Amino acid sequence: MGHSVDSAGLLVVLWLMISSWAYVGSSEGYISYEISDKGLDFVKDLLIEKAETSLVPLELPNIEKTVKIPVIGTVSMEVSNVTLYRVHVTSSTVKTGDTGILVDVAGATANLTMHWGYSYSTWLLPISISDQGEAEVQIEGMEIGLLLDLKNQQGSLKLSLVDCGCYVKDLSIDLAGGASWLYQGLVDAFEDKIASAVEDAVLKKLIGAIQELDSFLQSLPKEVTVNNISALNVTIVGDPKLSNSSLELEINGLFSLKDEAAVSKLQRENVEVPFSCNGPARMVGISVHENVLESASAVYFEANKMHWIVDNIPDQNLMNTAEWRFIIPQLYKQYPNDDLNLNISVHSNPILKIGEKQIDATIPLKVIIDVLDDGQVVPVACISVVISAAAYPEVSRNALAVSVKLNEFTMSQDWSKIGNLHMYLVQPVISTLLRTVVLPYINLKLSKGFPIPIFHGFELQNTELLCTDSRIIIGSDVAFIETAQPHTVFV
Numbered sequence: 001m002g003h004s005v006d007s008a009g010l011l012v013v014l015w016l017m018i019s020s021w022a023y024v025g026s027s028e029g030y031i032s033y034e035i036s037d038k039g040l041d042f043v044k045d046l047l048i049e050k051a052e053t054s055l056v057p058l059e060l061p062n063i064e065k066t067v068k069i070p071v072i073g074t075v076s077m078e079v080s081n082v083t084l085y086r087v088h089v090t091s092s093t094v095k096t097g098d099t100g101i102l103v104d105v106a107g108a109t110a111n112l113t114m115h116w117g118y119s120y121s122t123w124l125l126p127i128s129i130s131d132q133g134e135a136e137v138q139i140e141g142m143e144i145g146l147l148l149d150l151k152n153q154q155g156s157l158k159l160s161l162v163d164c165g166c167y168v169k170d171l172s173i174d175l176a177g178g179a180s181w182l183y184q185g186l187v188d189a190f191e192d193k194i195a196s197a198v199e200d201a202v203l204k205k206l207i208g209a210i211q212e213l214d215s216f217l218q219s220l221p222k223e224v225t226v227n228n229i230s231a232l233n234v235t236i237v238g239d240p241k242l243s244n245s246s247l248e249l250e251i252n253g254l255f256s257l258k259d260e261a262a263v264s265k266l267q268r269e270n271v272e273v274p275f276s277c278n279g280p281a282r283m284v285g286i287s288v289h290e291n292v293l294e295s296a297s298a299v300y301f302e303a304n305k306m307h308w309i310v311d312n313i314p315d316q317n318l319m320n321t322a323e324w325r326f327i328i329p330q331l332y333k334q335y336p337n338d339d340l341n342l343n344i345s346v347h348s349n350p351i352l353k354i355g356e357k358q359i360d361a362t363i364p365l366k367v368i369i370d371v372l373d374d375g376q377v378v379p380v381a382c383i384s385v386v387i388s389a390a391a392y393p394e395v396s397r398n399a400l401a402v403s404v405k406l407n408e409f410t411m412s413q414d415w416s417k418i419g420n421l422h423m424y425l426v427q428p429v430i431s432t433l434l435r436t437v438v439l440p441y442i443n444l445k446l447s448k449g450f451p452i453p454i455f456h457g458f459e460l461q462n463t464e465l466l467c468t469d470s471r472i473i474i475g476s477d478v479a480f481i482e483t484a485q486p487h488t489v490f491v
């Protein structure tokens with residue numbers, strides 16, 4: 001792959017990779033992720049690419065060895081400044097199963113440089129003899145295996161290394177400098193020691209990297225800020241679940257008012273809908289329960305963000321009492337030729353139900369007619385409107401956006417200071433208002449969508465979307481869009 005991955009990015013991937021268990025009888029995970037084999041491979045490739053660059057340069061300890069050679073006597077030899085400068089993985093696999101996540105690097109090559117030297121004295125010659133030079137070491141067929149385990153530790157992911165091994169199969173040393181041709185044979189005595197030094201160093205480095213990854217995972221926030229009103233609870237719920245073809249993970253996934261506990265009114269029913277994304281295999285399946293959408297709308301409702309004053313509409317004539325002469329005669333009589341405002345508010349939490357093909361939304365509105373009389377805002381009547389709408393979800397960048405279409409609405413008079421309103425007369429006006437003002441406004445607000453919590457720096461691509469009973473299922477591939485900045489993890 002041509003892109004570079006920094007460490008946060010990498011960790012993210014691992015998180016994604018690790019993240020896919022669910023439905024182990026847990027009841028509070030409203031967003032779940034299922035990482036398929038394809039997704040795991042993607043993560044594995046990124047991790048390996050990262051490992052190739054972060055493993056090197058790796059300094060190995062000096063190695064000394066004395067060799068007794070007939071006639072010559074004892075020769076002491078040393079290799080120093082042993083540096084692993086290149087590792088290249090040629091074949092690897094990742095498998096999940098009951099025991100954990102197994103990453104198996106079946107083939108890797110590596111290159112080292114080192115400095116060699118020897119010295120000896122012999123009774124044949126009165127002086128001590130020494131020589132030195134450089135050497136290139138080539139490693140073919142290095143094998144590395146890692147068995148990882150992933151658990152939920154107080155709402156964070158705990159990654160641990162269950163087992164690991166590194167084995168250098170074949171190694172060749174080419175000496176250069178000095179009388180190297182003469183000592184080539186002697187140096188071969190170092191092969192085993194160099195091989196085990198490489199094995200030890202690589203393992204140590206990998207263990208360190210896994211610990212780093214684990215601290216990163218544990219440092220991930222359990223709540224992320226969505227905007228200045230709301231936050232999303234990304235606490236891990238239940239233990240990740242591994243099967244032989246995927247990894248599943250659940251997060252709480254509910255929105256709450258920033259700095260306050262999750263929306264209290266929300267029913268905490270048990271959610272146990274198995275999810276399966278049919279069709280072409282995607283890297284990740286994300287399942288979003290309708291409670292997530294409901295919590296989001298509840299937060300906005302509770303934050304009182306769902307009201308607005310309309311004083312400008314396509315048919316501006318309607319914003320003057322003159323136009324209402326025949327619709328509400330009293331209005332014109334009491335306030336001839338005054339301008340109007342409409343104070344529209346969502347007056348209780350919208351109800352969202354995910355159906356077979358769309359989201360059914362019921363939105364209760366109050367429409368207050370305000371007259372602008374001598375600079376005074378005078379509310380004169382209030383109409384209750386209940387909109388029934390269908391919302392069609394789509395994934396746009398990393399957000400779940402919905403577009404809302406009005407199905408029907410019902411209306412009734414709430415109160416009036418301008419006599420009884422004739423609903424059949426008011427209805428066409430309200431209908432126009434809903435279609436030309438309210439719905440476009442709601443759609444504009446919703447077009448940004450709900451963020452789908454995935455890691456910063458990644459983008460969902462090639463997505464397909466499916467509504468099932470009470471859940472939206474997103475099947476998607478994942479790609480890097482930019483280098484992730486450390487610490488900005490989500491959204």
Ligand SMILES: *[C@@H]1O[C@H](CO)[C@@H](O)[C@H](O)[C@H]1NC(C)=O
Pocket residue numbers: 081083113114115
């Ligand atoms: C160690 O080897 C590297 C190249 O592999 C070289 O740049 C460096 O100068 C060497 N250091 C010593 C102390 O010989």
Ligand SMILES: *[C@@H]1O[C@H](CO)[C@@H](O)[C@H](O)[C@H]1NC(C)=O
Pocket residue numbers: 109110111136138139140
């Ligand atoms: C590194 O080692 C591989 C085989 O182990 C060899 O094919 C390659 O040429 C070496 N690269 C360098 C720069 O020596």
Ligand SMILES: *[C@@H]1O[C@H](CO)[C@@H](O)[C@H](O)[C@H]1NC(C)=O
Pocket residue numbers: 228229
């Ligand atoms: C929240 O952000 C919006 C713009 O995105 C701004 O209009 C509003 O004043 C902000 N509210 C607070 C409390 O900061």
Ligand SMILES: *[C@@H]1O[C@H](CO)[C@@H](O)[C@H](O)[C@H]1NC(C)=O
Pocket residue numbers: 244245
């Ligand atoms: C995965 O496990 C299921 C049963 O849980 C089994 O039927 C299937 O053959 C297994 N697949 C592989 C590739 O091992």
Ligand SMILES: *[C@@H]1O[C@H](CO)[C@@H](O)[C@H](O)[C@H]1NC(C)=O
Pocket residue numbers: 028029233234235236237252256260261262
């Ligand atoms: C976040 O979700 C976890 C798990 O469901 C829950 O225990 C915790 O109370 C939630 N946090 C807030 C602030 O609601």
Ligand SMILES: *[C@@H]1O[C@H](CO)[C@@H](O)[C@H](O)[C@H]1NC(C)=O
Pocket residue numbers: 309343344345366368370377
């Ligand atoms: C709009 O109506 C609500 C009651 O539904 C009221 O609380 C609010 O003050 C009104 N806003 C304006 C600007 O009149």
